[in-house]
Amino acid sequence: MTHLARIERESLCDTFDQVGPDAPTLCSPWTTADLAAHLVIRERRPDLAPGIWLPPLAGRLEESQADYAGKPWPELVDLIRSGPPAWSPAQLSSVDDAVNFLEFFIHHEDVLRGDGQVGPRREVPLREQKALWKTLKxxxxxxxxxxxxxxxxxxxxxxxxxxxxxxxxxxxxxxxxxxxxxxxxxxxxxxxxxxxxxxxxxxxxxxxxxxxxx
Incomplete structure (x- = not known):
């Protein structure tokens, strides 16, 4: 059975393919290209992570994110769709679920509800609903x-x-x-x-x- 993070990863990438790189997100002022770049850096560039918390390093993070956001859209989406890099512990499905399922779910909704309107835009499978409730617990x-x-x-x-x-x-x-x-x-x-x-x-x-x- 396909694990939850993989399901959300694929679903998010399908949505990215549909809406393109310039769609709004709930992470304003980020567009979908900015959000996709964030996800790639989070998964593939841990060396840039300190820029989230340390202002002196923030410029390097922002520059790299802009570089990724400027890549051809199919290439950027494929970096997410192809999954964790070979060196990542998230190659294990249990780790992938623990680290990425909720992240992908939230950011998928950031794209789907990027117009700011209330309410769901898709039917989330019962299996995922149960996992989200467990997360709340x-x-x-x-x-x-x-x-x-x-x-x-x-x-x-x-x-x-x-x-x-x-x-x-x-x-x-x-x-x-x-x-x-x-x-x-x-x-x-x-x-x-x-x-x-x-x-x-x-x-x-x-x-x-x-x-x-x-």
Whole structure:
């Protein structure tokens, strides 16, 4: 059975092929070419990674990203589609899933919802939905650690997950499919199809909080 990261990798690359290098993404001001270049550098150029956190090295990272973004579009997409380089531990499917599945899923949605409109643009397979829910169970407390309010995630089938205990500001229940809840956890709630229950001030405090892994 094809592993999850490979499925999302192929699906993302198919979308890249359809929309081309100049389409908008949720990672504004990045276009799809910029986002694809980011993914290639993340997977193939670990020597440039310190530029993400160290300002003195940021220029080298930005220059390399611009170089990759300027490559012929089929060549750039193929660098992603062809998979991890031979030296990468992600050659192992278990490592690939752990390192890349969520990354590819989020960035695929960044492309699909790049117009900023709310709601899904594809039917995500049940297998992936289950994996995304498991991710929330494993990392939900990390994603919402900076929330000033309690947070309960509720799937549309009624399954519930508390990712932040109650605070003096109250608790907010966020309801939606696993795909939409993951997008909210990653700070993409403005394009996620969600419903919320809670005091208005608590809801506002939640959505103003910096969510995600960063």
């Amino acid at each position: 494993r990392l939900g407390k990390v994603f919402f650690r900076r929330s000033p309010v309690g947070v309960v995630l509720e799937r549309t089938d009624g399954k519930v997950l508390t990712v932040k205990g109650p605070t003096e500001l109250g608790t907010v229940t966020v309801r939606g499919d696993a795909t939409e809840l993951v997008l909210a956890a990653y700070g993409r709630r403005r394009v996620a199809d969600l419903s919320v229950a809670g005091d208005d001030a608590a809801v506002q405090a939640l959505w103003e909080a910096p969510l995600g892994l960063s």
